[in-house]
Amino acid sequence: MAKFNRILSISPADRYAVVEPGVRLDDLNEKLAEINFIYPPDPASSMAATVGGSISTNAGGLRASMYGTTKEWVLGLEVVLPNGNMMTTGGRVLKRSAGYDLTALFIGAEGTLGVITKAFVKIWPKPEATGRILAYYDTIEKVGLAIKNVKSAGITPLIAEFLDKITMDSLRKAKGMSFPETASYMLILDVASTNLSISADLERTAKILRELEPIDLSITRDPDEMARIYEARKGAYSSLLKVRKSSSQRVIIGDVVVLASELPAALKLVAGKADELGIMVALFGHISDGNIHA
Ligand SMILES: Cc1cc2nc3c(=O)[nH]c(=O)nc-3n(C[C@H](O)[C@H](O)[C@H](O)COP(=O)(O)OP(=O)(O)OC[C@H]3O[C@@H](n4cnc5c(N)ncnc54)[C@H](O)[C@@H]3O)c2cc1C
Known part of the structure; x- marks a missing residue:
């Protein structure tokens, strides 16, 4: 997924970013640092680990002490299913209460349920x-x-x-x-x-x-x-x-x-x-x- 490496949008006011799965965690955080925000999941492999890979392994990391693991930070996903169909789960809003949480199914699934092609993730202000x-x-x-x-x-x-x-x-x-x-x-x-x-x-x-x-x-x-x-x-x-x-x-x-x-x-x-x-x-x-x- 290395070529799916674009950060598509960042909204500090709405606390989300839309990213492609091949974006490396350190690159996303470098971009967010420009506006004093962070994407908290921070495994020790963050210089190489991608958004898609870390979602698919529910990565934790050093900052999990305060912010929890990746599952706390994924709002929604765009996924290509094994039959070739595309689906979108969740979205950009912080609260979704209706129906099953399909996003959660793909977190930690190690790619077994589909290929993530886009992720809507939560971002947070950097501690002062x-x-x-x-x-x-x-x-x-x-x-x-x-x-x-x-x-x-x-x-x-x-x-x-x-x-x-x-x-x-x-x-x-x-x-x-x-x-x-x-x-x-x-x-x-x-x-x-x-x-x-x-x-x-x-x-x-x-x-x-x-x-x-x-x-x-x-x-x-x-x-x-x-x-x-x-x-x-x-x-x-x-x-x-x-x-x-x-x-x-x-x-x-x-x-x-x-x-x-x-x-x-x-x-x-x-x-x-x-x-x-x-x-x-x-x-x-x-x-x-x-x-x-x-
Ligand atoms: C040196 C080292 C230190 C680490 N430290 C920590 C740590 O401190 N805390 C922690 O929690 N974890 C840690 N890890 C594990 C870490 O969580 C994973 O290595 C990392 O998150 C995986 O990201 P990746 O991009 O390298 O994925 P890969 O290793 O490439 O893939 C991981 C899995 O995700 C699947 N996958 C990848 N991309 C997609 C996609 N787009 N759609 C669907 N499935 C996909 C792959 O098929 C594979 O099953 C460490 C790993 C290493 C090597």
């Missing part, structure tokens, strides 16, 4: 101000508890990602990133707010994270620094590939979702099984919605 907290802990229990305490305090992070030591080591080697030597886990937590409140909101969140005695904690609002960390996290999988002992060593990526509150127990289980079976397992993922990549 964001800041990032980097906290390092010695146990996964503390990371899990940290995110649980933040969310229980009524704070919804824009992004909440975790990386384990193996993933941090691969980013050190492949991308020259530096992390505290003694840290076993890293938590990347973004707070979205207004220019007026961002400093106070970051401090309030950091206070909760400090209660669990992190090895190190820092706050940044520097856009270059934030972009560097964001790209590094998005490149976790490719970094793991780069540091393989040989190209014949196979890397299998899993994608599991558990309740966020049960994540520490799930991660402990995975690590225990890996030890038992003698396989190397790197753990990272979207901790706020319990999505682990292992």
Whole structure:
């Protein structure tokens, strides 16, 4: 679908965009950035992932912590069915209550029900101000508890990602990133707010994270620094590939979702099984919605 790559219209007033399925997510967001809007679905593959592919896999991603997965952002679709007929589901309006939700059938269907040729997607204003907290802990229990305490305090992070030591080591080697030597886990937590409140909101969140005695904690609002960390996290999988002992060593990526509150127990289980079976397992993922990549 690479040639179906046009952004057909954007309406910030009505909060929608009409796009062809081959438009890459990063290209759509680059265009929307010109008017301070975003299309929230943001899988780590966003530089290559297309609107059609991400709808067909109901992609989540880093910002799913605040905005949910792709299914929350699709208003309607134009689809070519297996018999060659074309149909349109939904449309541009935000509310549709009558009848079956046929759009939902095609989301996550991996192309089995038809080929998406056009998508009506919701767009949203970019947060006015964001800041990032980097906290390092010695146990996964503390990371899990940290995110649980933040969310229980009524704070919804824009992004909440975790990386384990193996993933941090691969980013050190492949991308020259530096992390505290003694840290076993890293938590990347973004707070979205207004220019007026961002400093106070970051401090309030950091206070909760400090209660669990992190090895190190820092706050940044520097856009270059934030972009560097964001790209590094998005490149976790490719970094793991780069540091393989040989190209014949196979890397299998899993994608599991558990309740966020049960994540520490799930991660402990995975690590225990890996030890038992003698396989190397790197753990990272979207901790706020319990999505682990292992
Ligand atoms: C490195 C990496 C990191 C990732 N990180 C995340 C992540 O953080 N979060 C997350 O949720 N997912 C993640 N993913 C998975 C991601 O959701 C998908 O890779 C991506 O959304 C698929 O988009 P694509 O354009 O590459 O589709 P493809 O891989 O080309 O296709 C995916 C499926 O959609 C179907 N399809 C594609 N276009 C259409 C169309 N127009 N009509 C009907 N069916 C179609 C294809 O037949 C196929 O079944 C990651 C993947 C990779 C490789």
